[in-house]
Amino acid sequence: MKNGKAVREACRSGVWHAPTSGLAAGFVQANLVMLPRDWAYDFLLFCQRNPKPCPLLEVLDAGNPVPRFTAREADLRTDLPGYRIWENGELIAKPQDVLNYWREDLVSFLIGCSFTFENALLEAGLPVRHIEQQRNVPMYRTNIACESAGRFHGSLVVSMRPMLPEQAIQATRICARFPRAHGVPIHFGDPSTIGISDIHQPDFGDAVEVRASEVPVFWACGVTPQVALASAKPPFAITHKPGYMFLTDWTDADLAKLE
């Protein structure tokens, strides 16, 4: 699939229901959170205070599932390959679309995703192990607290890519160009420093191989808001399934222009 639109159409028609890492190279991917209007202010403030895990790409008007900026022909209710439905902080369903769950008071948040910079890493000849191994990216809860905002609080979730030290340095330089896609790593090396007890047991996604001389490199992850949702327990929320992202019409170059 060559672009964001092609991926969205494959999701909408039910053809694609797998992770989106590596799809439509060069097109910006996004995490999704949908919340009732009376919870939107607290969540918007949570994103403002935690820009590394929650770099906002677009916030839609309440009741509108069609983006104004990132993909004008999209429908956020059908165009992702997997959703999660939450009630009072509990996961209650994992549907392929959310047409039957949509409400007129829902505000949709699109949050930048590390899959955006993976294309730049690959172009620089750097390894992206979960793409090599055709798995979902490994994601972990940490012991790093996010800044609270109203009813939202929780710990930072990170994604991990194993690299040699010199590759991690190059990756840092490249990711500095993408602050709206989680930017530079937050840690490398010993996972226990940030509260990860077993690198082989991710909390979300799949484990990947860490080879000799490689260190795990950790980036802030857009699954962080899902942990904050589970703590805040809003009566209703919709998110994407981790790793199953929204494909926008923005290219990586469009993202750079925002800064």
Next chain:
Amino acid sequence: MKNGKAVREACRSGVWHAPTSGLAAGFVQANLVMLPRDWAYDFLLFCQRNPKPCPLLEVLDAGNPVPRFTAREADLRTDLPGYRIWENGELIAKPQDVLNYWREDLVSFLIGCSFTFENALLEAGLPVRHIEQQRNVPMYRTNIACESAGRFHGSLVVSMRPMLPEQAIQATRICARFPRAHGVPIHFGDPSTIGISDIHQPDFGDAVEVRASEVPVFWACGVTPQVALASAKPPFAITHKPGYMFLTDWTDADLAKLE
């Protein structure tokens, strides 16, 4: 005055009530908007959709005038050198402090300011004419529409610094490091292209000299929200007086770390 705290104390004690351009070099300055809680969501969304004029540094909790991040010992009601009080979009007072206007439902927004990058421009040997001429920076309304958000809409306000073309190119490179301080210019050259009819008649601040071979260079400006306030007409609002900014404890290097 050597740092942000010294400037705040001079404001609080009534010693300083003049523009802050050039004060406490290296410390981040901020625009201020205070709004009732029921107007805060629309305004936060306006900032999210218009990050060049409205790069958020911090949003305080309702009823709290003491920043959590940018200056933990400050009081936003007393620590700026000049304020404006608004009722229904009309300017009704210009007090030196707002202790008598404070309300428990007010949410305070601190927005990045171009004075932050002026220090970097001066260090690079680039001219900052209004500092040379000891005036307030010239600011202009443009014909460029901001992205609307709820009840907030309006045109972009810009600040202007005259430079030679090669200086403007260097300034662009330097300002790219400061996306939270309005970042790169939005225009240079012919003012009429962006709806400015007379460069010698700024809408806010003071006119400055544009010398032979210099072109005016325009940056998005944190006075933009004041124009949006005048359009949206919230029942009550407090802002800083244009050019009379809040001095934080953050250094320019702290700001760079956020990205």
